[in-house]
Each structure stands twice: as C-alpha cells, then as structure tokens.
Amino acid sequence: MAQAAAAVAEKLPVVDIRDLHKSFGDLEVLKGISFSAREGEVVSLIGSSGSGKSTLLRCINMLEVPNSGTVSIDGEEIVLRGSGTHRQIGDENQIRRIRSELGMVFQSFNLWAHLTILENVMEAPLVVQKRAKGEVEQEALAMLAKVGIREKANAYPNQLSGGQQQRAAIARALCINPRVMLFDEPTSALDPELEVEVLRVIKVLADEGRTMILVTHDMEFARSVSDRVIFLHKGCIEEEGTPDQVFGATKSARLKQFLNAADHA
Secondary structure (H helix, E strand, O other): OHHHHHHHHHOOEEEEEEEEEEEEOOEEEEEEEEEEEEOOOEEEEEOOOOOOHHHHHHHHOOOOOOOEEEEEEOOEEOOEEOOHHHOEEOOHHHHHHHHOOEEEEOOOOOOOOOOOHHHHHHHHHHHOOOOOHHHHHHHHHHHHHHOOOHHHOOOOHHHOOHHHHHHHHHHHHHOOOOOEEEEEOOOOOOOHHHHHHHHHHHHHHHHOOOOEEEEOOOHHHHHHHOOEEEEEEOOEEEEEEOHHHHHHOOOOHHHHHHHHHHHOO
16 A cells, blocks of 8 residues: 555646635635646535635636636646636647647536537537547447446436536546546535435546546535545635545544534435
8 A cells, every 4th residue: 555655656746726716896706726637536625605615616617717827738738828816728739739638527518409429429529629529429329328327328417417517527528538536515405315326427527537626515425535635714724634634533623613504414
C-alpha cells in the first residue's frame, strides 16, 4: 500500500487549482482555493449550501471564469486574459480541447429532448471530437450497458425515469473518454430510490480508478467512495483529508456542526 501511495504521489496532478477567487457582484464566493486531484483519485467537495462547491467545480472547466488564480489540467494551465470581473478565456481552441477531456454531470440531466438516448450519448464524440460514427455508436452502446440502460438506447428522455436520465447523462460524459469526471450534486433532483441507482454507477466508476471530483450532499457516499474529502465553508477550505480524518477525527468546530446537522437531516 505504501508503494502504491508513493507512486500516486509522484504523478503530476490531473487537476491543479491554485489560489482561485471568484465573485458575483459584491459577493465573494471563492476566497483563494487551492487543491489538486491526481490520477485515479476521487475527491469529494462537501459543505453547506452557498459554500462555493458548485462554483468551484464549474471553474475547473471554465463554465465560470475565476477572477484570479489558475486552473491546470495535466500540467497545462488554462489561458485567461484580463483581471477581476473582466477576466475571460484567452484561447478558445485550448478550452475546447481541454473541455473534451472533462466529463461533466450536472444536477439537471441536460439531455436533448428531441434526440434518442443513444443520439444524446453520441453527440459530443461526433460533433466535438469528430470521431467515426461506427466507432462512436459501438462505444456509446457499451457505455449505456455499463450504466445499466442499454435497453433504453432508442427511447427519448421523457420516456425515462429521473434516475435513468441521470445514468444516460453519465454515459454521455463517459463517451468522450474523459481524463476527469466532474459531478455536481448528481442525485439532488432524484427521489431516494432513484438516487441509489446513480450512486451505484458512480461507485463502479470510482472502483475502476477513474479520476473524479464530485460535489455531494450524501456524507455516507462521500465517506465510502472518496480518497480525499474537502469541506468548504464560506468560500474557503475549512478542512480536508482522508475520509477517516474528515469524518472520524474532525478538527474544525464548523465541520462538526455541519456533520451533526447532516446526521439528523
């Protein structure tokens, strides 16, 4: 185990965030966040509503452009121009290429209603990555099988349950062969019974050694699936560590309060 841990530690981070700040008007949401995720590592972001978790995740693929700080993917820093609220993406070709390496799964499923599930999953590899249709279709069907909805390939989104739609969204993200999977509260819109289906799929992906960063409100799931857990409070990292450290040897009084409230929710 020590040798395996050392081997992971020697690898360059797949995602590296340095001193990230983000404001919306007068509201400072992120106040100098720094963290990294190495290959095969699962990092969970936890914290109360408004702590900056989703904003941080969205800054990784530049759906939100930070006011300052850097984001690097596989050692390549994303080029940004300007400063403060005027900061913007500096190289559109670079960001398109980097986004094609980041699979994002949102709270809402964001499936195209007029396309079948198979067509939804195939769209990005065909349109963005310009891959061959036959190869993409075969891979898309394999991804649908992986998430347990291969039989729904020719159905439309409105013919699926919420849990099935979210699993289709996961298959869509997987089909671009991402270096990193980003999950933004993937089960928050689901009933508990459907939530279990989706969490089971994410656990399988974690067990395969995929690099993942996920925002979750499910503390038991974060504990079981994560290599590292980061607790955000008021836009800062209040505490971070292994699941055993964060959940079993909590140092921060604010984190203790948060976990106690989660236990009684």
